[in-house]
Amino acid sequence: xxxxxxxxxSPDAPPVQRNWWxxxxxxxxxxxxxxxxxxxxxxxxxxxxxxxxxxxxxxxTPTLEAFRFLLFDKNLMHNFRNSLVVSLSAxxxxxxxxxxxxxxxxxxxxxxxxxVSFWVLTNRMMPPxxxxxxxxxxxxxLRLLDTLTGLIxxxxxxxxxxxxxxxxxxxxxxxxxxxxxxxxDGDTWFQAFRKVTLPLMMPSITATAIxxxxxxxxxYVFALFLTSTGARTMPPAIVAYSIGANISWNVLGAAxxxxxxxxxxxxxxxxxxxxxxxxxxxxxx
Amino acid sequence: MADLLIRDLVKRFGxxxxxxxxxxxxxxxxxxxxxxxSGCGKTxxxxxxxxxxxxxxxxxxxGGRNVxxxxxxxxxxxxxFQDYGLYAHMTVFGNIAYPxxxxxxxxxxxxxxxxxxxxxxRIVDVLDRMPDQLAAGQLQRVAIARMLVRDADIFLxxxxxxxxxxxxxxxxxxxxxxxxxxxxTTTIFVTHDQLEAMTMADxxxxxxxxxxxxxxxxxxxxxxxxxxxxxxxxxxxxxxVMNATLRRGEGGLVADVGAFVVPLDADWTRAxxxxxxxxxxxxxxxxxxxxxxxxxADALRxxxxxxxxxxxxxxxxxxxxxxGDVELTTxxxxxxTVALARDEGSPMAIGFDPRWIYLFDAQTGRTIAQAAAxxxxxxxxx
Ligand SMILES: Nc1ncnc2c1ncn2[C@@H]1O[C@H](COP(=O)(O)OP(=O)(O)O)[C@@H](O)[C@H]1O
Ligand SMILES: [Mg+2]
Numbered sequence: 081x082x083x084x085x086x087x088x089x090s091p092d093a094p095p096v097q098r099n100w101w102x103x104x105x106x107x108x109x110x111x112x113x114x115x116x117x118x119x120x121x122x123x124x125x126x127x128x129x130x131x132x133x134x135x136x137x138x139x140x141t142p143t144l145e146a147f148r149f150l151l152f153d154k155n156l157m158h159n160f161r162n163s164l165v166v167s168l169s170a171x172x173x174x175x176x177x178x179x180x181x182x183x184x185x186x187x188x189x190x191x192x193x194x195x196v197s198f199w200v201l202t203n204r205m206m207p208p209x210x211x212x213x214x215x216x217x218x219x220x221x222l223r224l225l226d227t228l229t230g231l232i233x234x235x236x237x238x239x240x241x242x243x244x245x246x247x248x249x250x251x252x253x254x255x256x257x258x259x260x261x262x263x264x265d266g267d268t269w270f271q272a273f274r275k276v277t278l279p280l281m282m283p284s285i286t287a288t289a290i291x292x293x294x295x296x297x298x299x300y301v302f303a304l305f306l307t308s309t310g311a312r313t314m315p316p317a318i319v320a321y322s323i324g325a326n327i328s329w330n331v332l333g334a335a336x337x338x339x340x341x342x343x344x345x346x347x348x349x350x351x352x353x354x355x356x357x358x359x360x361x362x363x364x365x
Numbered sequence: 366m367a368d369l370l371i372r373d374l375v376k377r378f379g380x381x382x383x384x385x386x387x388x389x390x391x392x393x394x395x396x397x398x399x400x401x402x403s404g405c406g407k408t409x410x411x412x413x414x415x416x417x418x419x420x421x422x423x424x425x426x427x428g429g430r431n432v433x434x435x436x437x438x439x440x441x442x443x444x445x446f447q448d449y450g451l452y453a454h455m456t457v458f459g460n461i462a463y464p465x466x467x468x469x470x471x472x473x474x475x476x477x478x479x480x481x482x483x484x485x486x487r488i489v490d491v492l493d494r495m496p497d498q499l500a501a502g503q504l505q506r507v508a509i510a511r512m513l514v515r516d517a518d519i520f521l522x523x524x525x526x527x528x529x530x531x532x533x534x535x536x537x538x539x540x541x542x543x544x545x546x547x548x549x550t551t552t553i554f555v556t557h558d559q560l561e562a563m564t565m566a567d568x569x570x571x572x573x574x575x576x577x578x579x580x581x582x583x584x585x586x587x588x589x590x591x592x593x594x595x596x597x598x599x600x601x602x603x604x605x606v607m608n609a610t611l612r613r614g615e616g617g618l619v620a621d622v623g624a625f626v627v628p629l630d631a632d633w634t635r636a637x638x639x640x641x642x643x644x645x646x647x648x649x650x651x652x653x654x655x656x657x658x659x660x661x662a663d664a665l666r667x668x669x670x671x672x673x674x675x676x677x678x679x680x681x682x683x684x685x686x687x688x689g690d691v692e693l694t695t696x697x698x699x700x701x702t703v704a705l706a707r708d709e710g711s712p713m714a715i716g717f718d719p720r721w722i723y724l725f726d727a728q729t730g731r732t733i734a735q736a737a738a739x740x741x742x743x744x745x746x747x
Binding site: 257258260261262264265266271276279280 | 444450
């Protein structure tokens with residue numbers, strides 16, 4: 081064994097990397113992942129009869145019938161607006177509050193700090209369904225049922241632990257030196273935080289915000305139980321419109337397009353930020 | 366510009382005392398070094414002067430103003446951090462301008478001041494770059510420029526040269542010393558490198574285990590160390606220190622090292638009242654350059670030793686020698702030792718220069734007797 085190793089001689093040229101097979105595997109996975117989505121999108125452009133045929137339909141005349149039904153008959157724009165307001169507000173609130181919590185946990189040595197950060201984490205362990213009834217009753221008492229405010233408060237609370245947990249790690253990665261340097265240079269603690277730490281944190285904060293945004297945008301269970309018409313967001317609305325006595329596949333397809341298109345657009349626009357934010361800390365030495 | 370007064374400064378982290386009773390008074394414009402091994406509390410002391418760490422006890426005055434528990438921004442000190450502390454998201458210009466922007470100076474004044482200091486530090490051509498595009502030496506200069514750009518009362522520098530390679534460090538030593546004297550701002554410089562401190566300082570504070578051991582000029586620290594720790598910490602190679610017993614020999618008091626006997630200077634023993642200390646266990650110290658070396662024993666070099674290792678450095682030759690359980694290092698000009706044997710195990714002979722022998726207390730390490738030929742500051746001044 082060792083003998084054969086010592087007998088080996090260097091080849092004349094450096095070895096060429098041959099990893100085309102990795103691309104093939106990735107391509108196969110992508111096709112498998114993407115096909116169902118593609119078919120759902122196609123369904124959205126079919127008419128009701130075509131979409132309800134049991135065998136797959138690859139060729140058909142596209143129609144906007146389902147979109148018309150959702151947007152004009154059912155006024156889905158109303159739900160779209162609700163979703164937008166709720167997820168943007170909840171994202172803004174949870175990221176802003178969570179940022180300060182995370183900063184405190186990362187930077188200050190206060191009594192019970194470890195307990196606090198553990199408690200924050202355990203909040204995520206509980207299955208949401210377990211608190212559905214208590215929250216419903218609470219909302220009823222506080223007259224928050226079917227209000228945007230109620231959903232915003234709830235989503236903010238739900239996302240906070242995640243935000244705090246993510247950002248604490250990122251804050252720890254930023255050396256304290258930066259703030260100390262700024263404070264010696266004449267800044268207050270808050271100025272140092274705003275002008276030095278925050279700009280360095282921006283990619284991480286953006287990435288976290290995108291995650292929170294997606295989670296809030298797609299939230300279904302609480303939205304279903306806590307809203308009826310006024311504050312109903314997209315996910316429960318779409319299910320209600322497309323799944324009745326029997327499933328209208330074309331409506332469901334159109335709904336999927338309407339609910340995911342904004343997200344996909346959004347992520348495409350900010351994906352640079354997202355990737356650099358998520359890999360931050362590991363890339364830096 | 367201001368003087369700095371520190372009284373009985375103490376810092377505890379929980380039960381651990383990191384700084385234990387630092388007591389100094391630094392004059393206006395002085396270049397003072399905090400020297401000590403890693404973990405001895407130098408950085409902590411500096412951070413307390415900057416206001417980044419609040420003292421557990423004691424008092425700090427800058428220019429006669431009590432700043433002990435003031436926040437950093439009210440102290441008007443400039444600081445260079447060990448890892449530079451530059452802002453990665455700003456250009457070099459932005460970094461240097463930052464302390465001025467904080468002070469809401471006008472754009473023109475800022476640009477002019479930054480240019481001026483960039484010229485001094487010779488970094489004009491990198492002003493538009495980001496810090497991660499710079500080499501260590503340049504980063505160093507930028508960090509120092511950011512400190513210089515303000516009219517701070519006191520400059521604080523925490524091991525600013527530890528990331529530079531040896532050659533660059535040599536350049537920076539001369540340059541920094543020159544700039545400090547030119548600007549004339551009181552500066553406290555932290556380092557664990559005794560050469561840095563010896564070559565640049567007006568005065569050196571030697572610390573160990575959070576305690577201040579000596580505060581004096583480099584020459585005084587070198588020639589009249591307050592204790593064994595200071596004596597062995599400065600000087601390269603280290604001072605030789607060995608256990609010895611004082612006893613009466615032929616021709617007066619001698620120090621018995623075990624393997625050999627070191628005769629002591631009669632005037633010196635009298636001046637240090639060693640005569641009545643017969644039988645006392647002490648530590649005997651002598652610097653490598655004060656050991657005479659020859660191939661064969663004679664009156665001045667009576668002790669026979671064996672060569673353990675030979676280390677030529679160019680201008681000087683270092684010999685590590687052994688006899689019995691004593692190991693000694695000598696350092697002599699190459700010209701004087703060129704004819705000596707260099708093979709391990711060769712027999713050689715040594716003798717101690719009696720004017721350069723130190724005695725330390727075996728228990729406390731305090732210096733009992735400074736070398737006879739050493740000159741104290743007071744004597745120099747007189
Ligand atoms: N924030 C802190 N908490 C606890 N111990 C500390 C803290 N800062 C420093 N120390 C301890 O104080 C001692 C002195 O540290 P430091 O001043 O950084 O040493 P030096 O700069 O001389 O290497 C070290 O033992 C270090 O572990
Ligand atoms: Mg240090």
